[in-house]
Amino acid sequence: xxxxxxxxxxxxxxxxxxxxxxxxxxxxxxxxxxxxxxxxxxxxxxxxxxxxxxxxxxxxxxxxxxxxxxxxxxxxxxxxxxxxxxxxxxxxxxxxxxxxxxxxxxxxxxxxxxxxxxxxxxxxxxxx
Numbered sequence: 001x002x003x004x005x006x007x008x009x010x011x012x013x014x015x016x017x018x019x020x021x022x023x024x025x026x027x028x029x030x031x032x033x034x035x036x037x038x039x040x041x042x043x044x045x046x047x048x049x050x051x052x053x054x055x056x057x058x059x060x061x062x063x064x065x066x067x068x069x070x071x072x073x074x075x076x077x078x079x080x081x082x083x084x085x086x087x088x089x090x091x092x093x094x095x096x097x098x099x100x101x102x103x104x105x106x107x108x109x110x111x112x113x114x115x116x117x118x119x120x121x122x123x124x125x126x127x128x
Contacts, residue, residue: 025072025074026050027074029052029053029068029072029077030050030078030079030080031055031068031078031081032055033054033082033091033092034092035083035092036082036083055082055092057092058092060093062091062108063092063094069110069114070110072114074115075114076115076118076119077119077121078121078122080121081124084128086127089123
């Protein structure tokens with residue numbers, strides 16, 4: 001499993017590893033919001049072939065996710081583990097909802113460059 005995370009110093013990937021994993025182009029990745037209680041347990045119990053990115057809870061998660069997705073093309077699935085409620089999703093220190101979607105419109109639109117024609121965004125969380 002490859003980790004990309006600005007908070008996990010013991011499992012941070014180097015620039016060389018990052019370039020290598022970009023060349024491999026996985027068909028699915030996992031995004032875990034750091035705000036999830038015990039997120040390291042979740043991370044450590046995922047399939048070993050998945051690339052896992054952790055969203056820093058002190059930064060805008062939509063921006064972080066956009067920057068992560070810029071690294072990929074032809075993804076079939078992005079699995080997002082985050083908090084939320086009906087009508088909104090908490091990503092990092094930002095909220096994605098009907099009220100905020102317009103401010104993220106360009107970022108959200110850019111995500112399509114990372115996806116295959118039949119890709120799925122799978123969101124896992126309470127009341128999402």
